[in-house]
Amino acid sequence: DQQVKQNSPSLSVQEGRISILNCDYTNSMFDYFLWYKKYPAEGPTFLISISSIKDKNEDGRFTVFLNKSAKHLSLHIVPSQPGDSAVYFCAASWGTSGSRLTFGEGTQLTVNP
Amino acid sequence: GAVVSQHPSWVICKSGTSVKIECRSLDFQATTMFWYRQFPKQSLMLMATSNEGSKATYEQGVEKDKFLINHASLTLSTLTVTSAHPEDSSFYICSANDRQGANTGELFFGEGSRLTVL
Numbered sequence: 001d002q003q004v005k006q007n008s009p010s011l012s013v014q015e016g017r018i019s020i021l022n023c024d025y026t027n028s029m030f031d032y033f034l035w036y037k038k039y040p041a042e043g044p045t046f047l048i049s050i051s052s053i054k055d056k057n058e059d060g061r062f063t064v065f066l067n068k069s070a071k072h073l074s075l076h077i078v079p080s081q082p083g084d085s086a087v088y089f090c091a092a093s094w095g096t097s098g099s100r101l102t103f104g105e106g107t108q109l110t111v112n113p
Numbered sequence: 114g115a116v117v118s119q120h121p122s123w124v125i126c127k128s129g130t131s132v133k134i135e136c137r138s139l140d141f142q143a144t145t146m147f148w149y150r151q152f153p154k155q156s157l158m159l160m161a162t163s164n165e166g167s168k169a170t171y172e173q174g175v176e177k178d179k180f181l182i183n184h185a186s187l188t189l190s191t192l193t194v195t196s197a198h199p200e201d202s203s204f205y206i207c208s209a210n211d212r213q214g215a216n217t218g219e220l221f222f223g224e225g226s227r228l229t230v231l
Binding site: 009041042103 | 117119122154157162220221222227
């Protein structure tokens with residue numbers, strides 16, 4: 001039972017354009033969502049997060065949008081840079097589970113120069 | 114941010130042998146560490162929650178007698194894959210949160226350990 005899904009295994013965009021990575025979840029108990037970035041043969045690094053009491057959180061070039069009614073969140077990167085090329089994982093947690101995260105399958109983002 | 118380090122980064126072993134992977138929090142104390150496993154092109158799957166000074170909590174379907182976890186200090190957790198078989202070949206990643214991240218879910222991940230069982 002995949003509670004967090006990233007339906008696009010890959011995404012390719014041109015440098016300078018916007019990258020939009022999508023994530024859907026099924027468990028309505030989730031109340032905290034995170035995005036992690038992962039390079040090959042390395043552990044994931046935290047990128048940005050959002051609480052369910054918000055619908056948007058912005059940090060520099062990265063913005064996460066949350067649509068609770070649709071159980072959908074997205075990560076926008078603008079402008080995209082070649083160094084952004086990596087696998088992006090969406091993750092979710094709820095209540096006192098705190099750091100017990102449920103991850104999506106990941107989306108490979110490639111930003112072409 | 115906080116630093117978590119794993120060792121070894123990759124290991125090749127023969128079927129039937131045991132392999133130990135270490136996870137250290139370098140600049141903070143971690144009462145709880147998490148062990149994940151990632152198969153190629155799949156998501157990170159939580160295997161177990163490692164609690165300092167007590168037994169680990171395993172996720173459903175994870176054999177606790179096969180994946181031994183020891184969290185003897187606030188900065189070190191170890192995962193031992195006992196009697197490893199080829200199907201145990203995977204990327205094992207540990208993670209921890211510092212005090213600030215304890216309620217937010219923000220984890221700091223180690224570099225991961227690639228296990229290949231021949």
